[in-house]
Amino acid sequence: GIQVEQSxxxxxxxxxxxxxxxxxxxxxxxxxxxxxxxxxxxxxxxxYIPSGTKQNGRLSATTVATERYSLLYISSSQTTDxxxxxxxxxxxxxxxxxxFGPGTSLSVIP
Amino acid sequence: EAQVTQNPRYLxxxxxxxxxxxxxxxxxxxxxxxxxxxxxxxxxxxxxxxNVEVTDKGDVPEGYKVxxxxxxxxxxxxxxxxxxxxxxxxCASSFQRNYGYTFGSxxxxxxx
Numbered sequence: 288g289i290q291v292e293q294s295x296x297x298x299x300x301x302x303x304x305x306x307x308x309x310x311x312x313x314x315x316x317x318x319x320x321x322x323x324x325x326x327x328x329x330x331x332x333x334x335y336i337p338s339g340t341k342q343n344g345r346l347s348a349t350t351v352a353t354e355r356y357s358l359l360y361i362s363s364s365q366t367t368d369x370x371x372x373x374x375x376x377x378x379x380x381x382x383x384x385x386x387f388g389p390g391t392s393l394s395v396i397p
Numbered sequence: 398e399a400q401v402t403q404n405p406r407y408l409x410x411x412x413x414x415x416x417x418x419x420x421x422x423x424x425x426x427x428x429x430x431x432x433x434x435x436x437x438x439x440x441x442x443x444x445x446x447x448n449v450e451v452t453d454k455g456d457v458p459e460g461y462k463v464x465x466x467x468x469x470x471x472x473x474x475x476x477x478x479x480x481x482x483x484x485x486x487x488c489a490s491s492f493q494r495n496y497g498y499t500f501g502s503x504x505x506x507x508x509x
Contacts, residue, residue: 320497328503330487335497373440375498384455385430385498387440 289314289378291388299394300364308359308391310374318377318385319350321359325370333359333372364395399424403488403501410478410508418473418504420488426499428491429471430455431463433484434503440487446471478508 290313300306310319321333334341334348336357341348345364350357361368371390378386401422410416422429430445432455442455446465460482462474471490475482488501 322498322500328485330489330500330503332497332499375440384442384445386442386456387432389439 289316289376289380289386291374291376291386293372293374293388293391295391296389297392297394299396302364302366302395302397304364304395305360305362306364306393308361308372308393310357310359310376310388312355312357312374312376312378314355314378314380316352316355316376316378319357320375320385321348321357322373322375323368323370324373324390325367330373361393364393366395366397369393369395399499401488401490401499401501403486403504406502406504408504408506410506412479412508413477416475416478416506418475418486418488418506420471420473420501421469422471422490422499423469424490424492424499425468426490426492427468428493428496429465430489430498431461431471431473432487432489433457433482434487435484443473443486478506480508482506483508 292311294309323331336348336350338352345362347360373390375387431443432440441457444463446452486504489498
């Protein structure tokens with residue numbers, strides 16, 4: 288089946304810093320999503336982005352489907368950005384299953 | 398408010414006692430899914446449903462059942478829970494398979 292990798296696994300940032308999180312996948316995808324799980328466990332959809340670039344405030348995401356990766360950019364990080372960031376993909380061969388990556392754990396310190 | 402509602406939020410039960418975790422969405426979404434989240438293993442899909450009366454297995458379906466009799470509801474049934482089903486469970490829905498997910502708040506289940 289498809290392999291989904293995320294890097295880095297852990298990241299510590301000073302408040303105000305920028306960061307880039309990466310998601311690599313081993314097969315062509317129909318669907319790619321980025322999620323944030325906050326410290327209370329809630330999962331929030333950030334982007335649905337099978338290809339191209341999207342921006343939402345301080346966050347933006349780019350998926351290069353032909354090269355099988357996606358990037359999540361966080362600018363001017365805030366302590367509320369702390370948590371775990373997951374990418375999730377659905378491929379042409381995964382028959383409607385959505386597979387999550389292992390996540391990047393982000394801590395933003397004041 | 399558009400949302401996915403899971404109940405209960407927390408549950409402690411004993412081995413073998415049947416239980417149901419409910420999931421309901423008010424967005425008229427076609428696609429619904431259940432995940433479990435475990436430390437070191439991430440989020441793994443249990444079952445999903447493309448529409449009413451259409452369900453299919455995810456990656457870890459053993460020990461679970463689901464039903465989709467109505468569009469809004471997608472309950473997760475554990476007929477005979479075991480301690481290895483202790484986990485954090487999430488229900489999710491989306492308009493169609495290629496749209497973004499909305500997740501419920503999670504159900505933390507402990508089986509002793």
